[in-house]
Amino acid sequence: MKRNYQKELDSLLRGLDGKAPLLLLHACCAPCSSYVLEYLSEYFQITLFYYNPNISPLTEYKKRMEEVKRLISELPVKYPVRFQEGTYDAERFFALAKGHEQEPEGGERCFACYALRLEEAAQAANAGGFDYFTTTLSISPYKNAEKLNEIGSALEKKYGVRYLPSDFKKRNGYKRSIELSAQYNLYRQDYCGCVFSKAERDRRLKVKNFST
Numbered sequence: 001m002k003r004n005y006q007k008e009l010d011s012l013l014r015g016l017d018g019k020a021p022l023l024l025l026h027a028c029c030a031p032c033s034s035y036v037l038e039y040l041s042e043y044f045q046i047t048l049f050y051y052n053p054n055i056s057p058l059t060e061y062k063k064r065m066e067e068v069k070r071l072i073s074e075l076p077v078k079y080p081v082r083f084q085e086g087t088y089d090a091e092r093f094f095a096l097a098k099g100h101e102q103e104p105e106g107g108e109r110c111f112a113c114y115a116l117r118l119e120e121a122a123q124a125a126n127a128g129g130f131d132y133f134t135t136t137l138s139i140s141p142y143k144n145a146e147k148l149n150e151i152g153s154a155l156e157k158k159y160g161v162r163y164l165p166s167d168f169k170k171r172n173g174y175k176r177s178i179e180l181s182a183q184y185n186l187y188r189q190d191y192c193g194c195v196f197s198k199a200e201r202d203r204r205l206k207v208k209n210f211s212t
């Protein structure tokens with residue numbers, strides 16, 4: 001039976017009963033973090049974990065990170081949000097992408113990319129004594145929420161930290177992230193992050209420019 005991650009999350013949030021557990025929230029960028037922080041900071045003490053060795057080039061990685069930090073400093077939240085940067089170990093990403101370089105976004109390379117980032121988050125959550133971990137990634141219409149939740153559930157068992165089931169694009173989450181991005185004037189990148197998605201973006205632009 002198909003799982004309804006939003007309903008699972010609703011039920012979990014009801015069960016918190018006013019307590020504010022510690023959540024390690026993996027985040028890829030400020031626009032995706034905006035709605036998720038607005039939503040979850042009502043319920044959790046959040047540490048935002050920026051672990052994205054997939055992002056190329058390094059200047060882009062840093063630019064996205066600075067926007068995340070600015071968002072945290074400007075967004076009004078019930079419980080203060082902390083920030084933690086992971087390691088920019090880009091060679092780990094390139095090793096897992098090997099043989100999948102030409103695949104379009106949404107395939108096996110992306111699933112391995114989700115797993116890399118979620119596993120690092122699960123490890124950090126375990127090491128930091130967090131109650132839960134999850135990721136902002138499911139807010140994007142281009143990301144596979146089923147796969148993300150499948151990976152998260154497996155890591156929950158492996159590392160003994162609960163995974164917060166989620167599909168943040170539901171309940172107009174994606175729409176709200178666009179509104180918040182405009183409100184806070186957030187930098188919205190036009191490619192997912194890796195060098196392969198950047199090349200895909202460049203090809204798209206070339207075709208567009210050629211046909212106009």
Ligand code: SF4
Pocket residue numbers: 054055105106109110111113114192193194195196197
């Ligand atoms: S397209 Fe995005 S999700 Fe897929 S491998 Fe590249 S950075 Fe990761």
